[in-house]
Amino acid sequence: MRDTAPAATITAPDTADFARALLAGLSAPAKSIPCRFLYDAAGSALFERITELPEYYPTRTETRILRERAVEIARDAAPGNVLIEFGSGSSTKTELLLAEMHQLYAYVPVDISPAALTDAQARIKQRFAQLRVLPVCGDFSHPLALPAEIDGRPRLGFFPGSTIGNLTELAAVALLANMVGIVGSGARLIIGADLKKDERRLIRAYDDEEGVTAAFNLNLLKRANRELNADFDVGQFDHLATYDARHGRVDLYLVSQTHQTVNLLGKRIAFAAGERVHTEHSHKYDIEGFQELAGRAGWRPLKVWTDAEALFSVHVLEAA
Numbered sequence: 132m133r134d135t136a137p138a139a140t141i142t143a144p145d146t147a148d149f150a151r152a153l154l155a156g157l158s159a160p161a162k163s164i165p166c167r168f169l170y171d172a173a174g175s176a177l178f179e180r181i182t183e184l185p186e187y188y189p190t191r192t193e194t195r196i197l198r199e200r201a202v203e204i205a206r207d208a209a210p211g212n213v214l215i216e217f218g219s220g221s222s223t224k225t226e227l228l229l230a231e232m233h234q235l236y237a238y239v240p241v242d243i244s245p246a247a248l249t250d251a252q253a254r255i256k257q258r259f260a261q262l263r264v265l266p267v268c269g270d271f272s273h274p275l276a277l278p279a280e281i282d283g284r285p286r287l288g289f290f291p292g293s294t295i296g297n298l299t300e301l302a303a304v305a306l307l308a309n310m311v312g313i314v315g316s317g318a319r320l321i322i323g324a325d326l327k328k329d330e331r332r333l334i335r336a337y338d339d340e341e342g343v344t345a346a347f348n349l350n351l352l353k354r355a356n357r358e359l360n361a362d363f364d365v366g367q368f369d370h371l372a373t374y375d376a377r378h379g380r381v382d383l384y385l386v387s388q389t390h391q392t393v394n395l396l397g398k399r400i401a402f403a404a405g406e407r408v409h410t411e412h413s414h415k416y417d418i419e420g421f422q423e424l425a426g427r428a429g430w431r432p433l434k435v436w437t438d439a440e441a442l443f444s445v446h447v448l449e450a451a
């Protein structure tokens with residue numbers, strides 16, 4: 132991600148990537164679909180609804196911490212800095228920081244969802260008319276071209292939401308190490324990490340009463356029907372959330388209700404009754420464990436804040 136390029140327009144990711152990943156994931160003995168495909172326009176809209184659910188504590192808890200600490204965080208953004216946000220989504224939490232960061236050179240939201248980026252850019256431009264907003268649409272786990280305009284400028288990283296928890300430990304360390312290269316030695320990263328807690332509370336957060344998380348998960352199959360002309364009978368799959376205490380993570384699955392066959396890109400994919408398709412990991416950390424993980428990637432812990440119930444943590448890290 133060190134390379135830079137002219138400011139890109141927001142373009143939709145190519146469907147070939149989805150096609151390849153879906154075929155590979157559904158042909159494996161233990162079926163899975165990478166979670167980055169949850170976020171097409173419909174998925175991003177469903178995620179926004181999740182953030183408002185009474186059961187989904189992470190968004191409102193992290194927002195509260197950021198609101199309380201925004202002035203302190205803004206002191207880390209020296210005049211002329213570039214704020215780079217990973218998995219920016221609606222950029223709602225970012226507004227809290229931008230309101231206190233008065234002399235930024237630019238805000239660079241990075242996201243895989245063109246719909247989320249387009250909406251966020253319009254809203255941010257409206258509220259912060261003087262701010263240079265340079266969106267980058269792409270997968271943050273792969274090398275990405277950042278806008279040439281920010282070349283050589285000091286940077287501050289922002290990675291809220293506990294989106295880091297959606298990566299396996301190995302991938303999380305690799306991404307965090309990549310971020311050291313992106314922001315540069317001595318620069319800081321503000322990162323949210325969801326905390327371990329009572330298993331029932333976790334399951335409720337990922338299997339809400341209203342069924343919004345189920346719709347978010349099942350949208351993967353609808354997306355395959357829309358974009359790849361597959362013929363998933365979405366009503367024949369259930370949403371399942373489990374907690375894996377050994378790995379400290381919530382896992383989401385789509386479960387086939389019956390024995391069924393689906394046509395996908397000229398292939399017939401068979402599902403046994405009760406067979407699971409893994410769709411998302413959501414790791415939960417303790418503070419020391421998260422700092423240790425970040426340390427392996429070259430980050431030094433500077434500060435950490437949590438809420439009164441110790442549901443969620445926000446860390447300030449410094450690149451070694």
Ligand code: SAH
Nearest residue numbers: 167170218219220242243244270271291292
């Ligand atoms: N930061 C927001 C949104 C979190 S949802 C918040 O805290 O509420 C996760 C976001 O990361 C989504 O907007 C999704 O589109 C994006 N995302 C997921 N995987 C990604 C990837 N591999 N590369 C870039 N963006 C990704």
Ligand code: AVI
Nearest residue numbers: 181292293294297337344413
């Ligand atoms: C974006 N990410 C941190 C969310 C989470 O909590 O793992 C995605 C999500 N999946 C289901 N609900 C929310």
